[in-house]
Amino acid sequence: MFLLYSYGCFANGHQTQMAENAPKPESGNLENSGKKTSILREETEFDQIWQGANSSFDLPFFSWGEETPWYKRWNGNMSLGIPLTETPATLPPDATSGPSNQNTTASLSLKYSILGNWFISATAYYYFDPDLQQAWNPDYTYVFGYSDWRPYTFSLLYSNYGGNRFAPEEGQKSTEFGQGTWSLGWKFPVGEPWIDWLSFTDKGAIGCQFDYNYTPEYFDLASSEYLTGQQTISLGCKYAIIGNWYVNGTAFYYLDSSQKQPWNPDYTYGFGYFDWHPGTITVQYNNYSGNRWNSSERGEDTGRFIDGSISISYSFTF
Structure with a gap:
């Protein structure tokens, strides 16, 4: 199971009803009223964008003593990852990163809110079948940076899902x-009229995030060497x-298509039931394997539904 931060759902629904007894504009002022309403909505959205951008990367030192004590800023989760297939991996040892999607795993994640x-945050993994743990399947992963669930805010994260080891071999x-990977992101909600066309429920909401991702060193299969500067742009x-x-x-x-490796996906996807409140259970399906828009281009044993995990x-x- 991969530890990935799912995007918060920050759009609070899209249906707005007008009260039956709301005052109606006079017929001669309908056009002006519409213009004023349009301007008001634009100003409101502009204000939200400005507030989100302006509040990003805040360091509220003034509230440090007023916030939750340091020892209560921890939260976490325990998880069981169940693959849909146990096909042995066929990729080279340095090919990919992340917990195995072909081995049942248990994980413990802890997150500390600094300011x-x-x-x-960090996650430790236990593999039920140690023989299936590959070189790129980590003992632990870690993430740090800034991320605000609110719309129109920027984020800056560093994440490492490589083959990290508690007890590495000599050398x-x-x-x-x-x-x-370093990721610079921006969150935004999908509003009207798009949400009306895309949602099939009255309370449906869509939140998105645009990211620029930079990996200083990555393994290149063609040369069997580590190269520098893999760059991608993503929209989730x-x-x-x-x-x-x-x-x-x-x-x-991929800004440079030659940097894309067989295990690097064109897209990822998931679905399920997610509750961020403490003391709750979450059930998810996620697929981070080498999914391709053209299925004929995917690598062996990658990009299929069964290559995901629950x-x-x-x-x-x-």
Whole structure:
């Protein structure tokens, strides 16, 4: 099971009803009234965009003593990841990164809120079949940076899902920091009229995030060497269908197509039931394998529905 931060659903529904006894404009002022309403909506959205951008990367030192004590800023979750297939991996040892989707895993994740929306988190994994753990399947992963669930805010994250080891072999490092990925993102909601066309429920909401991703060092299959500067642009959206039920997807564009490896996806997707409240259960299906828009181009044993996995998680606080 991959530890990925799912996008918050920050659009609060899209249906707005007018009260039956609301005052109606005089016929001669209909056009002007429409213009004023349009301007008001534009100003409101502009204000939200400005507030989101202006509040991004805040360091609220003034509220440090007033916020939750440091020892209560922890939260976490325990998860069981169940693959849909147990086909042995056929990729080279340095080919990919991330927990195995061909081995049942248990994981424990902890997140510490440093200040405001600045945080650091880590996840430890246990593989039920140690023989299936590959070189790129990590003992632990970690993420840190800034992320605010509110719309129109920027985020900056570093994530490392490589083959990190608690006890590396002689001559090896516990983690290769340069093989992690830096992501600069911007969140935004999908509003009217688009939400009316895309949603099939009255309470449906869609939130999206645009990211620029940079990986300093990546493994290149063609040369069997580590190269530098892999860059992608991604657009991910989460559709909250009703309540905590959702479906999401992310599309990737490689600025240099020669940098795309067989295990690098054109898109990822998932669906399930997600509840961020502590003491709740979350059930999800996720597929991060080498999905291709053209299925004939996908690598062996990648990009199929059965190459995804199901996770069952329990969240908690201290």
